[in-house]
Amino acid sequence: MLGSSAYKAFALAGAAVCLLQDGFAAATRRALDTSATAIDGKPFPPLLDAELEDLAEGLESGLFTSVDLVNAYVARILEVNSTLKMVAQINPDALATAADLDAARAKGINHGPLHGIPILIKNNIATKDKMDNTAGSYALAGARVPEDSTMAAKLRRAGAIILGKTNLSQWANFRSSNSSSGWSALGGQTEGAYFPKQDPSGSSSGSGVASSLGLALATLGTETDGSILSPSSLNNLVGIKPSVGLTSRHLVIPISSHQDTIGPMARTVKDAAYLLAAIAGADPNDNYTSAIPFPEHKIPDYVAACDYFSLAGARIGVPRNVITTIETIPGLTTAFNGALDLFRAAGATVVDNITLPGYEPLRAGGYEQVVLNSDFVTDLKAYLAQLTVNPNNVTSLGDLLKFTQAYPLEQWPLRDTRRWETALGYGHGNEAPEFWANYTTQLYYAGLLGVTGGLRNHSLDALVVPTSFASMMPALIGSPVVTVPLGKMPADTAVVKNQFGNLVSRAPNVPFGISFLGERFSEEKLIGLAYAFEQRTLVRKTVVPYLQPTAELADVVNKRMAKV
Ligand SMILES: *[C@@H]1O[C@H](CO)[C@@H](O)[C@H](O)[C@H]1NC(C)=O
Numbered sequence: 001m002l003g004s005s006a007y008k009a010f011a012l013a014g015a016a017v018c019l020l021q022d023g024f025a026a027a028t029r030r031a032l033d034t035s036a037t038a039i040d041g042k043p044f045p046p047l048l049d050a051e052l053e054d055l056a057e058g059l060e061s062g063l064f065t066s067v068d069l070v071n072a073y074v075a076r077i078l079e080v081n082s083t084l085k086m087v088a089q090i091n092p093d094a095l096a097t098a099a100d101l102d103a104a105r106a107k108g109i110n111h112g113p114l115h116g117i118p119i120l121i122k123n124n125i126a127t128k129d130k131m132d133n134t135a136g137s138y139a140l141a142g143a144r145v146p147e148d149s150t151m152a153a154k155l156r157r158a159g160a161i162i163l164g165k166t167n168l169s170q171w172a173n174f175r176s177s178n179s180s181s182g183w184s185a186l187g188g189q190t191e192g193a194y195f196p197k198q199d200p201s202g203s204s205s206g207s208g209v210a211s212s213l214g215l216a217l218a219t220l221g222t223e224t225d226g227s228i229l230s231p232s233s234l235n236n237l238v239g240i241k242p243s244v245g246l247t248s249r250h251l252v253i254p255i256s257s258h259q260d261t262i263g264p265m266a267r268t269v270k271d272a273a274y275l276l277a278a279i280a281g282a283d284p285n286d287n288y289t290s291a292i293p294f295p296e297h298k299i300p301d302y303v304a305a306c307d308y309f310s311l312a313g314a315r316i317g318v319p320r321n322v323i324t325t326i327e328t329i330p331g332l333t334t335a336f337n338g339a340l341d342l343f344r345a346a347g348a349t350v351v352d353n354i355t356l357p358g359y360e361p362l363r364a365g366g367y368e369q370v371v372l373n374s375d376f377v378t379d380l381k382a383y384l385a386q387l388t389v390n391p392n393n394v395t396s397l398g399d400l401l402k403f404t405q406a407y408p409l410e411q412w413p414l415r416d417t418r419r420w421e422t423a424l425g426y427g428h429g430n431e432a433p434e435f436w437a438n439y440t441t442q443l444y445y446a447g448l449l450g451v452t453g454g455l456r457n458h459s460l461d462a463l464v465v466p467t468s469f470a471s472m473m474p475a476l477i478g479s480p481v482v483t484v485p486l487g488k489m490p491a492d493t494a495v496v497k498n499q500f501g502n503l504v505s506r507a508p509n510v511p512f513g514i515s516f517l518g519e520r521f522s523e524e525k526l527i528g529l530a531y532a533f534e535q536r537t538l539v540r541k542t543v544v545p546y547l548q549p550t551a552e553l554a555d556v557v558n559k560r561m562a563k564v
């Protein structure tokens with residue numbers, strides 16, 4: 001769940017890719033074309049932008065059913081999957097589950113706001129059903145878990161339909177030093193929808209692309225350092241990276257017990273809040289959730305936190321020493337400074353140019369690599385020990401390394417296994433003294449000398465930075481971040497390839513976001529600020545994908561009615 005921002009990729013001099021500039025000029029947001037979205041004058045919510053409350057209202061009024069919704073989303077997935085490869089697997093039980101939930105609704109049983117709503121989840125969040133739990137690796141093809149992950153169980157309990165699994169950067173980007181974002185051996189190469197061959201970022205790549213194109217209401221991603229935030233930013237989405245411990249990691253394929261967290265990737269702040277409300281909470285199977293500080297573990301009302309006026313009176317800090325290379329990303333400086341003006345206009349105090357002195361020592365220190373490598377050795381072994389079926393007998397990182405290097409479809413050595421070799425080279429897991437020395441050092445720099453110190457010393461409600469600079473310090477101290485669409489790269493942006501050479505990381509129309517950072521378990525406050533910014537700007541709707549599916553609910557409902 002390591003983020004790989006397209007921005008970090010180097011520039012290939014003179015890299016040229018076929019440009020579809022005219023295509024962008026002509027592109028319209030299909031959402032605006034209502035001809036395909038109404039029957040007898042009754043409008044159906046266009047799926048590119050449909051929000052939870054639109055879908056819930058349509059289901060409740062009988063305009064469409066959850067079976068219709070599943071059929072419409074599956075049709076949309078199949079329209080774009082062969083190009084974008086964002087969905088690894090469709091749940092063979094999705095239609096039957098939808099029918100059950102429709103029947104329950106007809107009897108007056110409603111499990112809550114997510115009742116009958118399709119959600120896609122990243123292919124490292126395990127389910128005990130007909131689907132695979134592979135992190136994109138052949139090593140885990142056919143592997144089975146003893147029960148649903150807590151995330152999957154909570155979604156099902158909330159009435160959501162798990163529509164399928166999304167593709168990802170293999171092993172959540174914790175294998176290779178020279179692979180491409182969104183590639184996995186099992187799922188192929190995911191691409192973004194805002195420019196041909198767009199680097200989708202990662203590691204929650206498929207979750208980003210699928211949510212952005214309206215292939216489900218929303219998706220779940222996972223983050224160790226950047227893997228929700230970066231693909232949310234580059235796919236024009238809202239992403240919430242929750243505090244470590246707010247969402248249970250039980251039966252989620254790990255990188256690091258100290259840094260991993262699971263969160264929503266959605267098209268609006270409110271939809272993300274609905275999803276977070278469903279997945280947050282204490283779990284005896286993940287003792288980090290015992291850190292949840294609310295009385296009786298009562299989770300705040302994240303949906304009610306969506307208040308248009310929450311910027312009024314807020315104090316927002318801008319740590320300029322963390323965003324030194326902002327000018328290298330086309331269009332970002334103007335958009336970010338515009339956002340600061342908007343905060344002021346909405347009644348916030350912007351405390352500009354504060355310094356987080358821990359940033360430079362962290363960049364230089366390499367502590368995080370030691371923490372993640374040590375955690376992975378220990379935590380992967382613990383995950384594998386829980387499997388009930390393990391076809392390749394992979395029980396440790398050493399086994400996984402051997403399997404991967406011997407299995408041609410894993411594309412080794414073209415895509416190396418450097419991270420694992422480094423981790424195994426230490427000869428220890430996270431029980432070792434070296435681990436603790438590094439861990440406490442990074443807590444100090446990212447905490448007192450970083451995010452926590454910055455917030456407290458300046459009496460701030462939040463820090464804001466462009467999302468490509470947001471993930472590191474919060475990753476190290478387990479604090480939350482919310483990213484919201486901010487803008488896109490301008491039409492004259494020079495096209496730049498990714499490091500691997502198969503994708504485009506900078507190009508016209510590629511989106512980017514702004515992030516709100518707060519103290520641990522301050523999600524409620526961050527959601528409020530993010531919502532106020534989102535509702536005052538509505539940036540998402542100004543960025544149009546070059547490729548989008550055409551299937552809509554009206555088509556599905558028409559077809560169903562024609563059959564009757
Ligand atoms: C995605 O497309 C590929 C290529 O057409 C196909 O092999 C694969 O089964 C599709 N995946 C899903 C989930 O339909």
Ligand SMILES: *[C@@H]1O[C@H](CO)[C@@H](O)[C@H](O)[C@H]1NC(C)=O
Pocket residue numbers: 287288
């Ligand atoms: C959580 O559980 C693990 C294994 O049972 C244990 O090693 C660890 O100390 C516990 N951590 C906390 C914070 O309770």
Ligand SMILES: *[C@@H]1O[C@H](CO)[C@@H](O)[C@H](O)[C@H]1NC(C)=O
Pocket residue numbers: 320353
């Ligand atoms: C930020 O502060 C530094 C050091 O205090 C100063 O040199 C710099 O000019 C300030 N930058 C801005 C944009 O205010």
Ligand SMILES: *[C@@H]1O[C@H](CO)[C@@H](O)[C@H](O)[C@H]1NC(C)=O
Pocket residue numbers: 391392393
């Ligand atoms: C895994 O172990 C089982 C039991 O020891 C053995 O039957 C099987 O052949 C092994 N599979 C592989 C792929 O090594």
Ligand SMILES: *[C@@H]1O[C@H](CO)[C@@H](O)[C@H](O)[C@H]1NC(C)=O
Pocket residue numbers: 178413414415416500
């Ligand atoms: C990745 O690194 C390996 C090992 O150094 C090398 O063999 C391989 O060619 C590299 N791949 C790319 C795409 O550069």
Ligand SMILES: *[C@@H]1O[C@H](CO)[C@@H](O)[C@H](O)[C@H]1NC(C)=O
Pocket residue numbers: 367370426434435437438441
């Ligand atoms: C961090 O880990 C490395 C590698 O195990 C070790 O050499 C170093 O002493 C550790 N401690 C600190 C504070 O970096």
Ligand SMILES: *[C@@H]1O[C@H](CO)[C@@H](O)[C@H](O)[C@H]1NC(C)=O
Pocket residue numbers: 355356357448449450451452453454455457
């Ligand atoms: C916050 O204040 C403490 C105490 O003065 C100081 O050590 C720390 O560096 C400050 N941190 C930040 C981020 O300003």
Ligand SMILES: CC(=O)N[C@H]1CO[C@H](CO)[C@@H](O)[C@@H]1O
Pocket residue numbers: 081082085087088089186187188189
């Ligand atoms: C195009 C492609 O590679 N599709 C794959 C997506 O993932 C599923 C399941 O992992 C494979 O069966 C597809 O072939």
